[in-house]
Amino acid sequence: QKEVEQDPGPLSVPEGAIVSLNCTYSNSAFQYFMWYRQYSRKGPELLMYTYSSGNKEDGRFTAQVDKSSKYISLFIRDSQPSDSATYLCAMSSAGGTSYGKLTFGQGTILTVHP
Amino acid sequence: DSGVTQTPKHLITATGQRVTLRCSPRSGDLSVYWYQQSLDQGLQFLIQYYNGEERAKGNILERFSAQQFPDLHSELNLSSLELGDSALYFCASSKGLAAYEQYFGPGTRLTVT
Numbered sequence: 001q002k003e004v005e006q007d008p009g010p011l012s013v014p015e016g017a018i019v020s021l022n023c024t025y026s027n028s029a030f031q032y033f034m035w036y037r038q039y040s041r042k043g044p045e046l047l048m049y050t051y052s053s054g055n056k057e058d059g060r061f062t063a064q065v066d067k068s069s070k071y072i073s074l075f076i077r078d079s080q081p082s083d084s085a086t087y088l089c090a091m092s093s094a095g096g097t098s099y100g101k102l103t104f105g106q107g108t109i110l111t112v113h114p
Numbered sequence: 115d116s117g118v119t120q121t122p123k124h125l126i127t128a129t130g131q132r133v134t135l136r137c138s139p140r141s142g143d144l145s146v147y148w149y150q151q152s153l154d155q156g157l158q159f160l161i162q163y164y165n166g167e168e169r170a171k172g173n174i175l176e177r178f179s180a181q182q183f184p185d186l187h188s189e190l191n192l193s194s195l196e197l198g199d200s201a202l203y204f205c206a207s208s209k210g211l212a213a214y215e216q217y218f219g220p221g222t223r224l225t226v227t
Contacts, residue, residue: 001160032212032214034214034215036218041221041223042220042221043118043204043218043219043220043221044157044204044218045116045218046215046216046217048220049214051214056214068195088157090157092212092213092214094212098214099169099170099211099213099222100145100147100162100164100169100211100212100213101159101162101170101172101213102147102149102159102168102213102216103159104156104157104158104159106156107156107157
């Protein structure tokens with residue numbers, strides 16, 4: 001079983017829809033939770049990161065972390081065709097020998113059609 | 115543009131050969147990370163260097179090695195290449211030791227024939 005599970009999709013939504021992307025994880029040592037966006041043949045782009053549990057909002061994007069359920073989410077409001085990309089969740093611990101290591105989900109392919 | 119640069123963009127080589135991938139971190143960043151991305155394995159952490167020292171290691175093969183130089187640029191050396199090493203190789207950088215807030219370069223696409 002992988003440490004981080006993410007539904008690969010693909011997910012197709014109409015423009016303006018609210019998109020919900022999710023990941024589950026098994027390693028209770030994870031304290032930092034990140035969301036990256038990756039366009040085809042490009043490097044991953046950091047959207048936002050959250051420490052421990054709670055919500056964080058940045059423009060149309062909201063990240064939620066529920067450590068009790070080992071479940072994280074990214075919501076995209078008023079989705080646009082330019083949001084079409086692969087979304088990757090990533091996690092890391094807050095210390096120890098794995099401090100510098102990011103563990104990624106497989107990525108969810110999102111298409112927003114006009 | 116993340117500020118992380120990688121060269122070359124594309125590399126085509128034969129099995130058994132050795133290649134070197136190069137990465138320059140963002141200005142002011144002391145940590146450099148290397149990742150491998152393939153269709154079946156996804157994005158996999160290989161190794162982290164901080165200010166010239168190795169700090170964290172992932173599932174990096176013994177045929178692969180990396181180093182970070184005094185000017186903070188890094189190189190990833192891949193030797194005795196196999197077909198299965200064909201992948202996208204990304205470099206990322208961050209200010210400190212922690213893994214969060216990493217910024218990725220555009221990647222090097224390696225094709226082994």
